Amino acid sequence: MSTEIQAAAKEPKRERGKQRVAALIDAGAELFAEKGYEATTMTEIASRAGAAIGSLYQFFPSKEALAEALFNRFAERAATAFARVEERAPGCSARELADLFIDHKLGRGTDRDVAIALSNVVAGIVERRKPLGDALRGRIAAILSAGNAALGRDEAPPPQ
Amino acid sequence: MIVNQVMNMVAALAATEDERAAALIGEARKLLALYIAEVLRR
Numbered sequence: 625m626s627t628e629i630q631a632a633a634k635e636p637k638r639e640r641g642k643q644r645v646a647a648l649i650d651a652g653a654e655l656f657a658e659k660g661y662e663a664t665t666m667t668e669i670a671s672r673a674g675a676a677i678g679s680l681y682q683f684f685p686s687k688e689a690l691a692e693a694l695f696n697r698f699a700e701r702a703a704t705a706f707a708r709v710e711e712r713a714p715g716c717s718a719r720e721l722a723d724l725f726i727d728h729k730l731g732r733g734t735d736r737d738v739a740i741a742l743s744n745v746v747a748g749i750v751e752r753r754k755p756l757g758d759a760l761r762g763r764i765a766a767i768l769s770a771g772n773a774a775l776g777r778d779e780a781p782p783p784q
Numbered sequence: 785m786i787v788n789q790v791m792n793m794v795a796a797l798a799a800t801e802d803e804r805a806a807a808l809i810g811e812a813r814k815l816l817a818l819y820i821a822e823v824l825r826r
Contacts, residue, residue, distance in 0.1 A: 717817075726790075726812065729794055761787075764788060
C-alpha cells in the first residue's frame with residue numbers, strides 16, 4: 625500500500641538546523657530498517673534523535689516527508705559513490721571493473737535496503753525509483769562503451 | 785542490463801545471513817568479469 629506525501633520537508637538554513645535534520649533523518653533510517661516504515665512513529669523518530677517532537681514536525685510535517693528526505697539523501701549518496709567508480713574505471717581490466725561494480729553495490733548496504741523498502745510504500749518515491757535505476761544503467765553502459773578496460777589482462781593463459 | 789542485475793543480486797545476497805552468500809558473491813564476481821570482458825571485446 626502506498627502513501628501520498630502530504631507536505632514537503634522544510635529546509636534548514638543554519639548549520640545547527642542542518643545537523644539536527646541529519647540526525648532526524650539518521651534516526652528515521654535506523655527505525656525504518658529495524659521496524660519497517662509503517663510500524664515506526666514520529667514520536668519514536670524524535671526520541672531516537674534526541675529531539676523534541678515539535679522539532680521533528682518543524683522540519684518534517686509528516687512521516688512521508690521524512691521518508692522522501694531520506695530517499696533524496698540515498699539518491700545523492702548513491703550518485704556520489706558511483707562517481708568514484710567512474711573515476712577509477714579508466715584503465716581497469718574486466719575483472720577489476722566487475723569488482724568495482726560489485727564493491728560499489730555492497731558498499732551501499734543498509735542505505736539501499738531502506739530506500740528500496742521506502743520506495744514500495746511511499747507513492748512519491750515509487751515514481752522516482754525507475755529513473756534512478758535507468759540513470760545508473762546508463763552510467764554503467766558509458767563505462768563499458770568507453771573501452772577503457774585493459775583487454776586481455778584477465779584472459780592471459782596461466783604460466784606453463 | 786545484466787551488469788546492474790548482477791549488482792542487485794549481489795546486494796540482495798549480501799543482505800541475507802546465509803553462510804553461502806560470500807561464496808556466491810565470489811562466483812558472481814568471476815561471471816560478471818567474464819561478461820564484461822565479452823562486452824568489451826565486441
